[in-house]
Amino acid sequence: MRLNAVLDPFHESTERFIATVRTLSDAQIRQPSLVPPWTRGHTITHVARAGDSLCRLLAWARSVVETPQYSSMESRAAEIDAGAARPTAELVADVAAGADRFAEAVRALPEDAWQAEVRMRTGELRTPHTLVPARLRELEVHHADLAAGYGFADIPPAAAR
Numbered sequence: 001m002r003l004n005a006v007l008d009p010f011h012e013s014t015e016r017f018i019a020t021v022r023t024l025s026d027a028q029i030r031q032p033s034l035v036p037p038w039t040r041g042h043t044i045t046h047v048a049r050a051g052d053s054l055c056r057l058l059a060w061a062r063s064v065v066e067t068p069q070y071s072s073m074e075s076r077a078a079e080i081d082a083g084a085a086r087p088t089a090e091l092v093a094d095v096a097a098g099a100d101r102f103a104e105a106v107r108a109l110p111e112d113a114w115q116a117e118v119r120m121r122t123g124e125l126r127t128p129h130t131l132v133p134a135r136l137r138e139l140e141v142h143h144a145d146l147a148a149g150y151g152f153a154d155i156p157p158a159a160a161r
Contacts, residue, residue: 006132007103009159013139014099017047018092020148026087034145038084044091045083047142049076051098053121054131058105061116061128069121076121106132 021044033043053069053076060067070076083094109128117125126134140155 003107007106010103010132010136010139011099012156013136013143013159014095016150017139017143018095020143020146020150021088021092021095024088024146024148028148029088029091030085032147034147035142038080040146040148041084041086041091042080043142043145044095045080045086047139048083048091048094048098049079050138051095051102051135054135055101055105057118057120057126057131058102058109058113058128060118061113062105062109064116066119069119073121102135 024040029041029044030039032038033040035043035046038046056067057069059065083091086094106128114128117127118131120126136159140159143150144152144155
């Protein structure tokens with residue numbers, strides 16, 4: 001498998017997302033997103049924490065030691081709430097660092113781990129082959145959810161597929 005072919009769309013989507021976040025003032029971060037009752041800061045923090053949750057699932061695939069996506073839905077919500085009001089620069093840094101962690105977790109997968117099944121928080125069984133496109137989808141959908149000039153029509157055709 002060519003990892004660049006797998007990760008390039010993810011990197012491109014991350015860069016688009018970060019470019020939009022950088023245009024937002026700290027006051028705009030606190031305005032509503034298209035995900036009620038979340039602000040843009042909630043949505044951005046969710047993107048970062050969701051990436052970390054997928055890193056946990058990739059660690060499970062790699063080690064075969066069950067590692068839940070989230071310790072609880074309450075802790076997931078608390079992490080999102082705790083990060084929502086941060087300044088734009090901190091949110092950008094968090095998303096960028098999370099993207100690096102996710103890409104590294106993908107690169108660290110041995111060949112046999114790509115077929116390992118892990119359980120999403122919803123109970124659905126997935127393999128790493130489906131987690132990378134799921135991350136891309138999350139980035140693109142929540143980019144549009146920021147209501148900051150990027151809509152579903154702006155999603156590149158390859159990413160939309």
